[in-house]
Amino acid sequence: MTDEPNDAFDEHRRLLFHVAYRILGSVTDAEDAVQDTWLKWSAADRSRVADPKSYLVRIVSNLAMDRLRSARARRETYVGPWLPEPILTSGDTADAVANADALSMGLLVVLETLTPLERAVFVLKEAFGFTYAEIAHAVERSEETVRQAAHRARGHVQARRPRFQADxxxxxxxxxxxxxxxxxxxxxxxxxxxxxxxxxxxxxxxxxxxxxxxxxxxxxxxxxxxxxxxxxxxxxxxxxxxxxxxxxxxxxxxxxxxxxxxxxxxxxxxxxxxxxxxxxxxxxxxxxxxxxxxxxxxx
The missing domain is CATH 3.10.450.50 (Nuclear Transport Factor 2; Chain: A,)
Incomplete structure (x- = not known):
């Protein structure tokens, strides 16, 4: 195996983990989704992949949504309140500090109430700034479907979690x-x-x-x-x-x-x-x- 697939995957590994973690709220599940993304990426015909980042985000987003659907059934029988798995973080840039709430436990709890599609669309749009066209490609839906999902998700989140400036x-x-x-x-x-x-x-x-x-x-x-x-x-x-x-x-x-x-x-x-x-x-x-x-x- 050449270093080329490793180079492209490693370049975006952190992004892939954060997409998966925000969709799943679980470090273990997110790491598994990233590993499964690597397996699909390493087996793909990469000569036909024009944009590795977009391709990898599409894989990890769909894997994370699939995992979330199965996790939802397990969480219904969870003993007591279910909270996301906490992680140690370092937001050492101005943008990171300004957007710290996008990773907060409070927001992740609210995201638990969204459908898997709404959650993936919200994460890709609000946390990572993907365009609707890019998100539509990532989640394999029409752009109109994605816009509607984003609108529902944003309204749901804003009603339950007003956005305050991080200080x-x-x-x-x-x-x-x-x-x-x-x-x-x-x-x-x-x-x-x-x-x-x-x-x-x-x-x-x-x-x-x-x-x-x-x-x-x-x-x-x-x-x-x-x-x-x-x-x-x-x-x-x-x-x-x-x-x-x-x-x-x-x-x-x-x-x-x-x-x-x-x-x-x-x-x-x-x-x-x-x-x-x-x-x-x-x-x-x-x-x-x-x-x-x-x-x-x-x-």
Missing amino acids: HNRQRAVTERFLTAAMGGDINTLMQLLAPDVTLWTDGGGKVRQAMRPIIGADRVATWFAGIAARPYQGIEPADMIVELVELNGQAGMVFRGAGRVIATLSLDLDDEGTVTGVHNVANPDKLRAVATGTVHHF
Whole structure:
């Protein structure tokens, strides 16, 4: 095998992973889709491929949509709330910082409510700036069908997740205050930070004990965190936990470690005034592998 297919594939590998991850919300499934894309690419007659990037995006988009359709059935029987798999990120360019919300846990949760086609179209258009003609080619639909899917997806997302200008400094400051208050069981400060209708999603996947339904309301969420701070979690005393502030999915987040392993991640949704409107807590060990490896994804 020549180096040519490797060169073209490697050039676009990061793009392919991010397309697949945004469509699937799963690192493992996204990596599998990228691997399957490589297999199809390596077996293709590349002499007839005029635009390798377009060709590869078409393959990975369709593979990801197929995987999402089968994953949806499995997620219907998932124990407790299903959250996307968090990833460590580094948005080190001005464009990345401005578009950090496109990778956030909050947005990925909303994308779960779209059809596979709507999700793929939204991702390719909003996150990567593909034209409708390019997307139509990628998802193998007519341009009119793609435009309609994009319109439905955009309206659905905007109704459930207003777009706020990303502010890394504010997000980090609020995250630090939230962490200090939560670890100290400071309900008063938590109440100051939380919106009245804040929602907490906890994903243990039936593997670790977590809330089985979303917890709604500042009082209930603050009380939940105060309780966590006062007792062992997965057999680990609060004093023995190490908490690290990191960038998760393009935004400030927290990684909790104890007993030599990653035990949970926490990320916050903020409104334009810096008030916490949503909290995403992932503790299912199957979803913490990407964070545990320390792999940082640049976007």
